[in-house]
Amino acid sequence: MPSIAPALLAWYDREAADFPWRRTHDAYAVWLSEIMLQQTQVETVIPYYERFLAAFPTVQALADAPLDTVLKRWEGLGYYSRARNLHRAAQIVAQEMGGNFPSTADELEKLPGIGRYTAGAISSIAFGQRAPVLDGNVIRVFARLTDLNTEVTQNAVKMKLWTLAEDWLPAERAGDYNQALMELGRTVCKPRNPLCGICPIQAHCAAFTNGTQNERPVKAKKAPVPHYDVAAGVIWNDVGQLLIAQRPLKGLLGGLWEFPGGKQEQGETLPECLKRELREELAIEVEVEDLFTVVHHGFTHFKITLHAFMCRYRSGAPQKIGVHDWAWVSVNELDQYSFGKADREVIAALNARKTMLL
DNA sequence: AAAGCGGGGAG
DNA sequence: CTCCCAGCTTT
Structure with a gap:
């Protein structure tokens, strides 16, 4: 040629x-x-x-x-x-x-x-x-x-x-x-x-x-991706701050911040899942209140439905068990931290609610 | 809903 | 060396 x-x-x-x-x-x-x-x-x-x-x-x-x-x-x-x-x-x-x-x-x-x-x-x-x-x-x-x-x-x-x-x-x-x-x-x-x-x-x-x-080009067929339901907590303390957690530096969304939570397991409700994840990863106890917002998001090998619940912090100083770090922050400070797309949508919903209340 | 897009690191 | 993992945009 x-x-x-x-x-x-x-x-x-x-x-x-x-x-x-x-x-x-x-x-x-x-x-x-x-x-x-x-x-x-x-x-x-x-x-x-x-x-x-x-x-x-x-x-x-x-x-x-x-x-x-x-x-x-x-x-x-x-x-x-x-x-x-x-x-x-x-x-x-x-x-x-x-x-x-x-x-x-x-x-x-x-x-x-x-x-x-x-x-x-x-x-x-x-x-x-x-x-x-x-x-x-x-x-x-x-x-x-x-x-x-x-x-x-x-x-x-x-x-x-x-x-x-x-x-x-x-x-x-x-x-x-x-x-x-x-x-x-x-x-x-x-x-x-x-x-x-x-x-x-x-x-x-x-x-x-x-x-x-x-x-052309000839490509192999992709396997269908699994779907998971994930519960996340928008956790407030008595002075109006939110608890956010930094994901481990390796793996999915490594080093990014998130509203803490995790994947729903067989036979548990979303609020039960959330309470379990918060105990496992941060050793804290919360009161799970209303479902705040639902976000759909796709990753390479799976997709998630993120259910964000309003929560009230009850007890236990947060521990770095399954997270790299954690912080109490005001809503206005959230923009200083890096979040993935799905959690950014939760923040957008928080800002929309704040605007509505004003 | 599906396709498109390179590299790291575990096994 | 393979195989598995990995986020978001565009269509």
């Missing part, structure tokens, strides 16, 4: 969108954008990227910031381990590398949060190294170019695609070529209804020739 690079680069030179991270080759800025762009669409990332860079303009500033401050800037973006790894990597670069990112993909990949894709992206875009990338966009473009009829989730198939990414990489402008491939996948070679009529490399595309572009 003749090289796709000339047509792709010419298209990119004409059509490339003007994203904020494309106005710089600063490794810190490129790194930040690539971490944010993992698992997250471009349009979502832009405002987070700009606010984050304004708050932490240099890798040193990020390294010096407390983790809580970093998580607060990440709030709502999801996959919070990215923020924790970003913070750790910033400290390594600032403290052990004199503030300079390594330039090769192999060295970059040793930093937390940087895998093969991100290492290739940073080294090619920020440092002009001839390193390949393979993200979901590139997988889709390649699966169509080669009319690949095997499941792209299979490891052997992924390895083959990495080899293609390496083999087709041009000698010059590897960073632009990589970005062009991903941009093509995002805007033209889209998951559904690809715009083959305006594709600059249509002439190279086996799927287009065979009319199979809508069947």
Whole structure:
């Protein structure tokens, strides 16, 4: 197959969108954008990227910031381990590398949060190294170019695609070529209804020739996700403060704050579940009062219905048993803490009620 | 309701 | 080295 690079680069030179991270080759800025762009669409990332860079303009500033401050800037973006790894990597670069990112993909990949894709992206875009990338966009473009009829989730198939990414990489402008491939996948070679009529490399595309572009890439069927009911407490003390808890630093929503509670078990009511969870995780006793609000929320491997109950604190100094930390705070102070989306909806309901009462 | 999107870490 | 885990947006 003749090289796709000339047509792709010419298209990119004409059509490339003007994203904020494309106005710089600063490794810190490129790194930040690539971490944010993992698992997250471009349009979502832009405002987070700009606010984050304004708050932490240099890798040193990020390294010096407390983790809580970093998580607060990440709030709502999801996959919070990215923020924790970003913070750790910033400290390594600032403290052990004199503030300079390594330039090769192999060295970059040793930093937390940087895998093969991100290492290739940073080294090619920020440092002009001839390193390949393979993200979901590139997988889709390649699966169509080669009319690949095997499941792209299979490891052997992924390895083959990495080899293609390496083999087709041009000698010059590897960073632009990589970005062009991903941009093509995002805007033209889209998951559904690809715009083959305006594709600059249509002439190279086996799927287009065979009319199979809508069947590529082949993906395995996903198992249906389970559903759980979760009870959470909006727990008030006698001076009008709320008890919030910080989740353990590892795992789901790691390091984020929440209204404490947990999953309903077989044969227990939601108020019973809530009282049990509060004993298990904080060693406190509460009076469960009215159901306050119900929130539906989806995660990768399951979905939840969150039932938030108004509660009155009764006894027991909170203990850090199943939580990383806890705090009594006023409603107005809630915005200073990082919460996941579902708990943010509970807070929105609290603010709405407060507004109604005024 | 379902699809889309990379890396860490346990086993 | 595999397999399992992981949040939110868009369609």
